[in-house]
Amino acid sequence: MSPLLLVTLSVSALYAWVAWRLQRTPPFKIACVVLPLALLAHGALIYQSVLGQGDIRLGFGNSLSTILWLTALTYWLSSKGMQLARLQSWVSGLAGVSVLGMVFFTGLC
Numbered sequence: 001m002s003p004l005l006l007v008t009l010s011v012s013a014l015y016a017w018v019a020w021r022l023q024r025t026p027p028f029k030i031a032c033v034v035l036p037l038a039l040l041a042h043g044a045l046i047y048q049s050v051l052g053q054g055d056i057r058l059g060f061g062n063s064l065s066t067i068l069w070l071t072a073l074t075y076w077l078s079s080k081g082m083q084l085a086r087l088q089s090w091v092s093g094l095a096g097v098s099v100l101g102m103v104f105f106t107g108l109c
Contacts (some may be wrong), residue, residue, distance in 0.1 A: 004045075004048070005103065006021035007041065007044075007045065007065060008099055008100070008102075010041070011041045011042050011045060011099050012067065012096040012100050013036055013095070013096075013098045014018040014034055014041070014094045014096075015038050015072075015092045015093065015095050015096030015099065016034075016092075016093065017034065018031050018034055018035050018038060018089070018092045019049060019087075019089045019090070019093035019096065020052050020089075022071075022086070022088055022089035022092065023086070023089045032103065035072075035076055035088075035092065036076065038092075038095075039069070039072060039076060040068050042065070042072075042095065042099060043069060044064075045099065045102070046062065046065055046066055046069060046102075047064075049061075049062050049065075049102055049106055050062050052068070057106065059103050059105060059106050060105050061102040061103070061104065061105025061106040061108055062102060062105075064098050064102070064105075065098040065099060065102040067075055067098075068091070068094050068095045068098040069073075069095060069098070071091055071095070071096040072091050072092060072096075073087060073090050074095075075091045081096055
């Protein structure tokens, strides 16, 4: 198993855990710490997939993953002022699926 695939599965699992946690309980302190880590790791995966080979690769998987990463980032930043936990849980779940889609559609690993 390649290290990049392990990171990809870990990021997807982090998003899934955050989505599950935000659906079940009110915003939890650890979810507020784990979500930025998932966003940071997802951004690093996007960078590696799009720009890592020396050229720009904007396929379907990379585009979908980037759009959902930006959506998750926007909801995370906007939830600082008001509670958007239910909506953030759905966006986090979709972002986790998009990480797996990036591997499936682009063959990242």
